[in-house]
Amino acid sequence: MKKLLNDPYKYVDEMLVGMCAAHPEIYRQTGEGGRVIARAGSQRPDKVGIVSGGGSGHLPVFTGYVGHGLLDACAIGDVFASPSVEQMAEAMKVAHAGAGVLRLYGNYGGDVMNFDMAGEQLEMEEDIQSTTVLLADDVSSAPPEEGEKRRGVAGMVYAFKIAGAAAEQMRSLEEVTRIAQETADSCRSVGAALTPCTIPQAGKATFEIADDEMEMGMGIHGEPGVWRDKLKPADDIAHEMVDRLIADRAIDSGDRLSVMVNSLGATPPEELYILYRVVKKRVEELGATIVMPLVGRYATSMEMSGVSMTFCFLNQEREALLQAPARCAFWQVE
Amino acid sequence: MKVSWLQDQLPQLAEHLESSAEELNGLDAQLGDGDLGVTMVRGSRQLLEIREELPDDWGMALLKCAQAFTKTSGSSYGTILATGLMAMAKQKKGQAEMDSSEWAGLLKVALEAMQHRGKAKLGQKTVLDPVSAAQKKLESDPETGLLDLIEVVQQTIDEFRDKPCQIGRARIFQDKSIGLDDPGMVAFKRLLEGIVPN
Known part of the structure; x- marks a missing residue:
């Protein structure tokens, strides 16, 4: 530690x-x-x-x-x-x-x-x-x-x-x-982890993962995800996260939503922006509009490196309040 | 009986839980985080501290007892126990008397609330199982004394010993839990033992 x-x-x-x-x-x-x-x-x-x-x-x-x-x-x-x-x-x-x-x-x-x-x-x-x-x-x-x-x-x-x-x-x-x-x-979210974090009182990592691996769908306390495999290129990860989110709730033409690309702690904003360009393209291809995108560190898991992506679908009321x-x-x- | 009955039992309850702490910690350490004895001791010390201030109203007195556990611990067991006490507190709000004929009904509401809060079912090897067994016993025979209830609780512990725990952290170690007494069940027994009048 x-x-x-x-x-x-x-x-x-x-x-x-x-x-x-x-x-x-x-x-x-x-x-x-x-x-x-x-x-x-x-x-x-x-x-x-x-x-x-x-x-x-x-x-x-x-x-x-x-x-x-x-x-x-x-x-x-x-x-x-x-x-x-x-x-x-x-x-x-x-x-x-x-x-x-x-x-x-x-x-x-x-x-x-x-x-x-x-x-x-x-x-x-x-x-x-x-x-x-x-x-x-x-x-x-x-x-x-x-x-x-x-x-x-x-x-x-x-x-x-x-x-x-x-x-x-x-x-x-x-x-x-x-x-x-x-x-x-x-709201719909999905996360992907690259490295674990350490709880100070426990003194050791919350889970083990190889240097060249990532885990898709992992929770913010290291809860098991949906798959673990070799780390993929950023665009592939962004596409898969978007796919998982829209499989759960479809984006319709004319939808307005806010998108958050969030660092789980150690992942730098640079990498978040690499992912965001894919997300924006995908959402707009579906005929939807992104309102007030949030790219940065909004909800973390200590020093875990990884990312989460959230879609928040808006109506007029929620958009004004946001x-x-x-x-x-x-x-x-x- | 009045709240003063409970006040009279608290010192020996605290003493009994202090002396059971090591046993409970040990049982818990095999399946959980090993702090169940600490939870019970902290709760009972707090009970001693508020003993003199307990109001005559059984409802408010039981609420204070519930808070003794929630105040001193964030552990799920403390919260589940407090949930049962709170459910009884609501039933007894504004009443200065409690009759042993009410116990079956009170344990019933406590059991329902604990089940709801912990999202556990009967038969999963948790504290709910002995509470349910004690409740059934009281329902069939409202005159059942505390000593007989403790016997029923021990029978439940024996009956579940060789079954796997199916909920909570221990479910991760289902197989490991076979052959072990559930720490929460044992803690419940120690609680009852502690309030048996000398």
């Missing part, structure tokens, strides 16, 4: 302190043990709160997306480990400004269990109304007929952005939840 760290058990806590110190105008640390990140400043009264949460190791997901037009608060666990029920409940309390709270996060067993439990506790204790929308956009993680079993990956960035903008417009919890759900339903202003330390939309 070759990492910049002190005590591996303090990895997450030291990271959060540094992140808040670097961007005090955006983030503040709260909750027991400081494992809740909330927006700096006070909540706008009667705005629906949006919270997310999950394990560390995916920056900017999840904590990074706390900010204006995005999330209100976030509970954060150790690297790749679920936050506790208590931390999730604290995040919800911080985000609640009188209009209820939407829990918006990825479909992982531990997170779902703990977040549901947190919601139940708050309902019983403090009468806070809350809803849940899960991202389940990774097409390789389960077949379409078992769509509810799919894992949530980079599609959640679109859900944070679009639901976040709806909440800023002071829409009701019901409306924000509907928009978040429709966004989640409109383009509404938002600001966090990792992403600004003006």
Whole structure:
């Protein structure tokens, strides 16, 4: 393991302190043990709160997306480990400004269990109304007929952005939840990994892969993918990823969608742009229009090298909300 | 019985779980991450800490017990246990009395909630199996005492020993789990043992 760290058990806590110190105008640390990140400043009264949460190791997901037009608060666990029920409940309390709270996060067993439990506790204790929308956009993680079993990956960035903008417009919890759900339903993602990453506390790589191999469809925690073979040329990889996405949801002529080509951590933007040119050509050949493409590091898996591709299908409402202003330390939309 | 009954049992429960910690960690380490004993000890220490503050309302008292586990651990077992306690808490909200005739009904709602949350089915070799066995026993004979329930739980542990675990992390080691007691089942037994009045 070759990492910049002190005590591996303090990895997450030291990271959060540094992140808040670097961007005090955006983030503040709260909750027991400081494992809740909330927006700096006070909540706008009667705005629906949006919270997310999950394990560390995916920056900017999840904590990074706390900010204006995005999330209100976030509970954060150790690297790749679920936050506790208590931390999730604290995040919800911080985000609640009188209009209820939407829990918006990825479909992982531990997170779902703990977040549901947190919601139940708050309902019983403090009468806070809350809803849940899960991202389940990774097409390789389960077949379409078992769509509810799919894992949530980079599609959640679109859900944070679009639901976040709806909440800023002071829409009701019901409306924000509907928009978040429709966004989640409109996202499809696929990933490919070239190298593993190392969880600081474990000290060894999450999986083994030969120097000249890649794995298509691998999850962001190293969950097994659909095939492993010799590394292919970039264009072949881009074509296959597009093929897999459109096999799951066809692109029709006239469709408008945003496309994300995302680095899983170590892959440089140069390589993402090599892939993007193929994606753009393919989408436009189908008669569709790309709106606000996102090429960069939006949802990562520590220092894994690899890429994920997400299509977010838009309608008029989602397109306007996607383009509404938002600001966090990792992403600004003006 | 009143909440004070529970308060009286908490010190010995905590003691019993402390002394079972090593056993539970060891069982868990063979199939999971080896921290089940830690989860139970942290939870029971927290229970001791809030013992004096437990409200008279059984609903709110059980909620606090659930939180003792969720507060101190992010582990799935802690959450599943807390889920069962929460389900019972909802049934008992606003009530200061609990009668042993209610146990069958309370365990039933707890079992349903735990099944729903953990997405596990009966027969997969999890804590749900002894909870279900205890619930059935109480349903058929509401007068069943704690000692008899513990016996039922032990029978379930014995019955499942040579079956493979089919869910959770242990399912990855299905074959390895054959012949091993399920750590969650054993933890449930230790919990019951801990609340038997001396």
